[in-house]
Amino acid sequence: MNKQLMYGTHAVAEAAIQAGCRYFFGYPITPQNELPEYMSMRMPQVEGGVFLQAESEVAAINMVLGAAAAGARVMTSSSSPGISLKQEGISYMAGQELPAVIVNIVRGGPGLGHISFSQGDYFQSTRGGGHGDYRTIVLAPDSVQEMADMTYEAFDLADKYRNPVIVLGDGILGQIMEPVVMPKPRKKLPDKSDYIVNGRIGRPSRVIKSFFVANKDLEDHNWKLFRKFQMIEKNEVRFETENLEDAKMVVIAYGTGARIAKGAIKRLKKEDENIRIGLIRPTTLWPFPSKIIKDTSRSISDFFVFELSTGQMIDDVKLALEGSGHVHFYGRPGSVVPAPSELARVMARQYYQLQKAKRK
Amino acid sequence: MNKQLMYGTHAVAEAAIQAGCRYFFGYPITPQNELPEYMSMRMPQVEGGVFLQAESEVAAINMVLGAAAAGARVMTSSSSPGISLKQEGISYMAGQELPAVIVNIVRGGPGLGHISFSQGDYFQSTRGGGHGDYRTIVLAPDSVQEMADMTYEAFDLADKYRNPVIVLGDGILGQIMEPVVMPKPRKKLPDKSDYIVNGRIGRPSRVIKSFFVANKDLEDHNWKLFRKFQMIEKNEVRFETENLEDAKMVVIAYGTGARIAKGAIKRLKKEDENIRIGLIRPTTLWPFPSKIIKDTSRSISDFFVFELSTGQMIDDVKLALEGSGHVHFYGRPGSVVPAPSELARVMARQYYQLQKAKRK
Amino acid sequence: MLSMGQAIAKAAMMEGKHVTYMPSYGTEVRGGTANCTVTVSDEEIASPIASEPEFVVALNQPSFVRFQSLLVSGGFILYNSSLIQPDSIRSDIEAMGVPVMEMASKLGNAKVANMILLGAFIKVSNLISLDNLLKNLPDILGAGKAKLLKVNEEAIKCGYNYLKE
Amino acid sequence: MLSMGQAIAKAAMMEGKHVTYMPSYGTEVRGGTANCTVTVSDEEIASPIASEPEFVVALNQPSFVRFQSLLVSGGFILYNSSLIQPDSIRSDIEAMGVPVMEMASKLGNAKVANMILLGAFIKVSNLISLDNLLKNLPDILGAGKAKLLKVNEEAIKCGYNYLKE
Amino acid sequence: MKGTITITGEFCKGCEFCIEYCPKDKIQITEKINSKGYYTAGPKEDVECNGCGLCALMCPEAAIEVYRE
Amino acid sequence: MKGTITITGEFCKGCEFCIEYCPKDKIQITEKINSKGYYTAGPKEDVECNGCGLCALMCPEAAIEVYRE
Amino acid sequence: MKKVYSRPKSLHNVANHYCPGCGHSIIHRIIAELLDEMDLQGKAICVPPPGCAVLAYNCLDIDMVEAPHGRGAAVATGIKRVQPDSLVFSYQGDGDLAAIGLAETMHAANRGENITAIFVNNAVYAMTGGQMAPTTLAGMKTSTSPYGRNPQNEGHPIKVCEILSMLDRVAYAERVAVNSPANIKKAKKATKKAFEHQLNKTGFSIVEYLSPCPTNWRMGTIESCKWVDDVMAKNFPLGVFKEVKCK
Amino acid sequence: MKKVYSRPKSLHNVANHYCPGCGHSIIHRIIAELLDEMDLQGKAICVPPPGCAVLAYNCLDIDMVEAPHGRGAAVATGIKRVQPDSLVFSYQGDGDLAAIGLAETMHAANRGENITAIFVNNAVYAMTGGQMAPTTLAGMKTSTSPYGRNPQNEGHPIKVCEILSMLDRVAYAERVAVNSPANIKKAKKATKKAFEHQLNKTGFSIVEYLSPCPTNWRMGTIESCKWVDDVMAKNFPLGVFKEVKCK
Numbered sequence A, B: 001m002n003k004q005l006m007y008g009t010h011a012v013a014e015a016a017i018q019a020g021c022r023y024f025f026g027y028p029i030t031p032q033n034e035l036p037e038y039m040s041m042r043m044p045q046v047e048g049g050v051f052l053q054a055e056s057e058v059a060a061i062n063m064v065l066g067a068a069a070a071g072a073r074v075m076t077s078s079s080s081p082g083i084s085l086k087q088e089g090i091s092y093m094a095g096q097e098l099p100a101v102i103v104n105i106v107r108g109g110p111g112l113g114h115i116s117f118s119q120g121d122y123f124q125s126t127r128g129g130g131h132g133d134y135r136t137i138v139l140a141p142d143s144v145q146e147m148a149d150m151t152y153e154a155f156d157l158a159d160k161y162r163n164p165v166i167v168l169g170d171g172i173l174g175q176i177m178e179p180v181v182m183p184k185p186r187k188k189l190p191d192k193s194d195y196i197v198n199g200r201i202g203r204p205s206r207v208i209k210s211f212f213v214a215n216k217d218l219e220d221h222n223w224k225l226f227r228k229f230q231m232i233e234k235n236e237v238r239f240e241t242e243n244l245e246d247a248k249m250v251v252i253a254y255g256t257g258a259r260i261a262k263g264a265i266k267r268l269k270k271e272d273e274n275i276r277i278g279l280i281r282p283t284t285l286w287p288f289p290s291k292i293i294k295d296t297s298r299s300i301s302d303f304f305v306f307e308l309s310t311g312q313m314i315d316d317v318k319l320a321l322e323g324s325g326h327v328h329f330y331g332r333p334g335s336v337v338p339a340p341s342e343l344a345r346v347m348a349r350q351y352y353q354l355q356k357a358k359r360k
Numbered sequence C, D: 001m002l003s004m005g006q007a008i009a010k011a012a013m014m015e016g017k018h019v020t021y022m023p024s025y026g027t028e029v030r031g032g033t034a035n036c037t038v039t040v041s042d043e044e045i046a047s048p049i050a051s052e053p054e055f056v057v058a059l060n061q062p063s064f065v066r067f068q069s070l071l072v073s074g075g076f077i078l079y080n081s082s083l084i085q086p087d088s089i090r091s092d093i094e095a096m097g098v099p100v101m102e103m104a105s106k107l108g109n110a111k112v113a114n115m116i117l118l119g120a121f122i123k124v125s126n127l128i129s130l131d132n133l134l135k136n137l138p139d140i141l142g143a144g145k146a147k148l149l150k151v152n153e154e155a156i157k158c159g160y161n162y163l164k165e
Numbered sequence E, F: 001m002k003g004t005i006t007i008t009g010e011f012c013k014g015c016e017f018c019i020e021y022c023p024k025d026k027i028q029i030t031e032k033i034n035s036k037g038y039y040t041a042g043p044k045e046d047v048e049c050n051g052c053g054l055c056a057l058m059c060p061e062a063a064i065e066v067y068r069e
Numbered sequence G, H: 001m002k003k004v005y006s007r008p009k010s011l012h013n014v015a016n017h018y019c020p021g022c023g024h025s026i027i028h029r030i031i032a033e034l035l036d037e038m039d040l041q042g043k044a045i046c047v048p049p050p051g052c053a054v055l056a057y058n059c060l061d062i063d064m065v066e067a068p069h070g071r072g073a074a075v076a077t078g079i080k081r082v083q084p085d086s087l088v089f090s091y092q093g094d095g096d097l098a099a100i101g102l103a104e105t106m107h108a109a110n111r112g113e114n115i116t117a118i119f120v121n122n123a124v125y126a127m128t129g130g131q132m133a134p135t136t137l138a139g140m141k142t143s144t145s146p147y148g149r150n151p152q153n154e155g156h157p158i159k160v161c162e163i164l165s166m167l168d169r170v171a172y173a174e175r176v177a178v179n180s181p182a183n184i185k186k187a188k189k190a191t192k193k194a195f196e197h198q199l200n201k202t203g204f205s206i207v208e209y210l211s212p213c214p215t216n217w218r219m220g221t222i223e224s225c226k227w228v229d230d231v232m233a234k235n236f237p238l239g240v241f242k243e244v245k246c247k
């Protein structure tokens, strides 16, 4: 058994290295400092590994842009305010169709907020906080093991679609230690020789760009990207479900929120074995698992959204449902983790009220 | 008659001055260069007026932050990539509850995109492209007169709610000249002496901040902001409607898109006087006029959303409708303006198809 | 070119018309010819970008070629015949050349070429009345150009009358 | 403190338990005492933040006061009695002091105080078996500390047996 | 010259700067722990102070006040 | 020393640098307009060129090629 | 007996949050003493961006505006332009002022904004746990330079005062240290000069403080003070780098 | 007769987009000549951020990566770290390199990245229509300094080469002009040196070109060249500011 007890940040970093990432450009910010710190220790131990502390998050994302254009598997990590600063660069990379993995260990906002954690960056991540029509794939782990696995996969997704991929953790997932089985080193990396810049020997010169002189060309490019995003929506939706079969109410939560929700459901089941609460946990936030939610609404009409924010994913749930269900919401924005027992209370109140109403 | 023929950018700038704005911090970027240029000429002519070209958009928004904290009516303007760079600062200002007016003369994206225009920054503007749970009021003019009027009003809204307000123009609205009647100089400016910093004489010292040491305090702050945002949603929704009474299909569009839509509807009416197409034009994009859309859906079931993007506002329309109508979409992302005739064709096709289907 | 467009727009505005003036701007890139679009209407103006203009005023050869092709059928193209020798003119439009440069030098001021063309334009377009234009001219030119009022007036009349002849 | 928590977590992991270790981190601000939360369970662990811990191990007075109040009713608090003189102890919990510093200096190595407490902890908590802990100790300590294996083993046993007496 | 000092224990963090720089060796770390958990500095009873103020000049916490004849 | 030059009209923008710096006054702006609308430079027929290459050194457009005996 | 030193009244009457022996505490104290002595408490506006001093407002009893990381100079510019008669100073760490905020710092300095940068150089990103800063010394181990800063890869420490002194509109630039009575006296004098330049509107002023961070240097408090003399000041020479005449 | 000057093959065979008499064109030509002569066309990667040169790829026939405004040095760093044997150069205007991108420029220089900055100083933001740049001269009128740049409000022009020369890992820094045959020859030599330093991995190299912008200066082409000598070069002295030994 190859289980190690690892910090979430370290698991992300090590999984990236196993996935063939050899370039890391980052900048300190709590609660993800242990990620660049780990990289600064590990990269020099790996053949060809480069760790560089950038002078800012803006510089970091642009170093990532350059490294991606030169063909590298490359990563950067930060936390909320730092990710805001990277928005222009991410928009460029999406426009230039460059792959990279961007880790956001979300903290409390807005502004300086709080260093612990939150889920307040959902909109920014899923709708492109930068300018223009673009999307980034957003993966939402809820354990250290998933932090590792999803980071590992993120590199493949980024290369497959030539698009930035965001791993959306939070201060808790970053700071805890849990047992992890590390993915095996990726032996064969994708061949990118058809688009990267490495000198124009034996071929015409290449340009990596997002600028279009003719108005029409930009429009064509935007539709091209749009079709790619549709393809991603078709192929890459991921989620986990629990007890949907006979549920009378379905909880929708992701990341740390989903863990607490799972604990709350378990608790309620212990107290009342007849309680029927299911769970849908999106593990990709974009593309969002709309279909399973819509499908579920055929038999179940109550959806309980739990977020560690004042409510952002709830929009995607409503968009998925298209009016075909009732959406209830419980939010705890900013740095206070509700105990499963607290959430259980809120959920139970909602649940029993609904059942009572139905009986009437 | 005090009508002047003015550029959109100049109208915004002059209206700001009439509203009592005496501080402008900006940075060149096409297609809004004429705005800072006008300010550089005008501000020195106005008592106490300060124009300062910042070294970057990041610097500009932070100068705005400082000036707002010191009690000024202050403005900055930019275009898409520059607005991306301002996201961290805007998030801070929302967290610190500081008022300011931010003008975005939107251009084509993602990345460097194109200098002309687009409506691709809708998500960024309406959902807070920065980190954390916050919103900015977003005003969407569709003429040079509205550019002036809304900018003027934006300062009042910003001060009323102590929150950044975005005036969302685009390259066309910025570049055209139209007749404008300038609003009168605002004589009495709001008293901000209860929160600004100006030295702690005669009162305890003050801190303008968004950072909270105790987790719980940040949560309270977030709920406080949330209540403010709910209040804004209650009070400040704005929109324009046309021919909703007997419409069989309703077009929803904003800004330049709405102008083209109006032209297209007019055209169709000329061709077929029996055609029944209405229009809802949101003039605040956040808060979004959801209620009127929902209300309209009681009698009308078809909504035609037109955007100069691959589709962003359409989410808000769907959220408003909650499944109670059919949403059709036509988008032209990036820098090509469809002629009203083109849009008319697309709309007509949709319209007649729907009527035929109903007759069946 | 741009100033002439603005003059038309201002004059129309002063007649109480709806009006939109839109300068061209290419890319963030240098070079290329300048042009602008003026839309004048009794109603609210939808798109400020004319895909099918009714009138075109062309000052040089490339513009003549490019904008001739955009003209709506039955439209009118007015051109600076001092610089433009039309190779071919669409058969479904009307075209009229004015040798503005020669005329301007006759008036003793090369800078009023545009005003001559403006005069000719209001003649053929019938969008603005000559009287109104002349009345509003001081406002249109702006304070800085009061001295030049006289020669500009003359130039406009000269262009207006050229087509009369 | 933190290393002791990690040792518990590792040992539990090696026994095949679900385990989560969560260090405290206050604000971006200096000072304050360190603490950590270890959750050990046979099932998947929901929240890594224990609002009502079953066991508390306190190394100093402020921690004793703070975390005693969080303990679940019927919980157990183990404390370093070399540093802590409990003023008052909740009546619904069990408390046990271990004079780890004195014991450590008897063993001739002040640094093993934590291991003594660890030994005592596994005794009272019954979460991990002593045999497994000792078996896995080399892995838990890591390669760098092989030399200290012996004295750590002794310390753990010493803590374990202290409560036996 | 004669002097005296007072040290506010709640501010003191036991950094020992005052001790290091006092020319009279007037100050020591005491047994008293303040609410932040620091062993605080205090003047020795039987040692003279010349009121030079070096301790206060060094004290990061502005915990020391100095009196001079 | 004798030389000769050729100027590619499509590249020329009529900036007159070559004219300014030619020691022989060999170059002039011609009547030819290229597709970008510039009046282009061209060698004068009857003037000698020494092949010094100064024109090419100055020409921003790399429009000039120079030959020398 | 006469009281010859009292706790400055520009300090809040509570213990601050810094570690024992931290240079930040000393610098705060110096500022508070000057605000008292120069009667500026009612005129002062401080701009603390994130860094160990982010909570400066819990310590200094004056108006403050929190800045985003690195943007102290821009925020201070905004304030000062609106309130030209206030005493506006940013309080920035080396990571803040010289890494992410270098452009804002240099441009405010170049414009000659009448503001003062209180620049705390402790050779690390202290608040975030001791990562490499632009001022980290060659060979120095930090949490992101675990093998020591390698000048071939990460460059040499950046000398802020030397660089800023090249800008015409910088009125005053001095590097001091806060590790001994003599140095603290000089530091206070320098800070006073900087404030005077600001009040006289001669341009941008900066005081760079070599400041012990025992926690991240993993040293004792006394040892940290020695290290400032023995190592840091060798790399960052103390002194006045620029002074224009006060009007 | 022998051909003594041919159009460089590293230039695409089409007319470029610059205005008549623009310094950018000359600098492109110089680079293309060197790529030919040094046989580097197949090794070169250029990083053009927005600015009049944003379309450099329509002119120079080599690989390119577009950078966001001001981030040329960061993008070039990313490329060079992945492909240490390529010739990587950014091509940046004065607004780009010295305003918004100043931090990235200085930090890349300070790290001694083995990249070259081709730095085109035309004293304005040309592409966006002639706004004030960090290098705009005192008193100079631009579209955002309509009353002339006022050093009391906006500072004096920033001297990039002088400042960068203070950083230890900068290997080569020279200011040249492209306004006369003699200056163009020197400019080419400087560019060659910079490339050689990069290939020898001695550190960061920069060549600053005083470059005419007749359009935004509102001058004739010949007059612009004179202005470079008569005014610009007086404020920005030409010459080598730093050179380390090539290994």
Ligand SMILES: Cc1ncc(C[n+]2csc(CCOP(=O)(O)OP(=O)(O)O)c2C)c(N)n1
Pocket (backbone or CB within 6 Å): A027, A028, A029, A030, A057, A081, A082, A085, G050, G051, G052, G053, G068, G069, G092, G093, G094, G095, G096, G097, G120, G122, G124, G125, G126, G127, G128, G133
């Ligand atoms: C945009 C952004 N990036 C990163 C951070 C995290 N952060 C907070 S303080 C700091 C640096 C602290 O170092 P320094 O400025 O030297 O101050 P010190 O703590 O050493 O006094 C960093 C990187 C942040 N708050 N915002």
Ligand SMILES: Cc1ncc(C[n+]2csc(CCOP(=O)(O)OP(=O)(O)O)c2C)c(N)n1
Pocket (backbone or CB within 6 Å): B027, B028, B029, B030, B057, B081, B082, B085, H050, H051, H052, H053, H068, H069, H092, H093, H094, H095, H096, H097, H120, H122, H124, H125, H126, H127, H128, H133
């Ligand atoms: C973030 C951002 N801000 C602003 C711009 C607009 N912009 C494009 S080029 C440029 C500056 C051009 O000046 P310079 O760098 O001196 O180059 P030049 O055109 O003078 O050669 C600016 C401000 C942009 N593209 N992106």
Ligand code: SF4
Pocket (backbone or CB within 6 Å): E003, E004, E005, E021, E022, E023, E024, E025, E026, E027, E048, E049, E050, E051, E052, E053, E054, E055, E056, E066
């Ligand atoms: S005043 Fe001087 S002598 Fe007295 S305690 Fe302080 S340092 Fe020592």
Ligand code: SF4
Pocket (backbone or CB within 6 Å): E007, E011, E012, E013, E014, E015, E016, E017, E018, E019, E040, E041, E055, E058, E059, E060, E061, E062, E063, E064
């Ligand atoms: S210098 Fe101050 S804080 Fe340090 S030990 Fe002395 S009194 Fe305490």
Ligand code: SF4
Pocket (backbone or CB within 6 Å): F003, F004, F005, F021, F022, F023, F024, F025, F026, F027, F048, F049, F050, F051, F052, F053, F054, F055, F056, F066
């Ligand atoms: S080569 Fe010399 S002489 Fe000949 S045309 Fe060119 S500059 Fe004149």
Ligand code: SF4
Pocket (backbone or CB within 6 Å): F007, F011, F012, F013, F014, F015, F016, F017, F018, F019, F040, F041, F055, F058, F059, F060, F061, F062, F063, F064
């Ligand atoms: S230098 Fe070149 S571009 Fe300029 S006029 Fe001569 S040939 Fe033409």
Ligand code: SF4
Pocket (backbone or CB within 6 Å): D030, G017, G018, G019, G020, G021, G022, G023, G024, G052, G122, G126, G127, G212, G213, G214, G215, G216
């Ligand atoms: S970490 Fe360092 S800089 Fe921060 S408070 Fe502690 S000693 Fe001071």
Ligand code: SF4
Pocket (backbone or CB within 6 Å): C030, H017, H018, H019, H020, H021, H022, H023, H024, H052, H122, H126, H127, H212, H213, H214, H215, H216
């Ligand atoms: S605007 Fe200036 S810099 Fe730009 S291409 Fe024209 S002359 Fe060159």
Ligand SMILES: [Mg+2]
Pocket (backbone or CB within 6 Å): G093, G094, G095, G120, G121, G122, G123, G124, G125, G126, G133
């Ligand atoms: Mg520091």
Ligand SMILES: [Mg+2]
Pocket (backbone or CB within 6 Å): H093, H094, H095, H120, H121, H122, H123, H124, H125, H126, H133
């Ligand atoms: Mg420039």
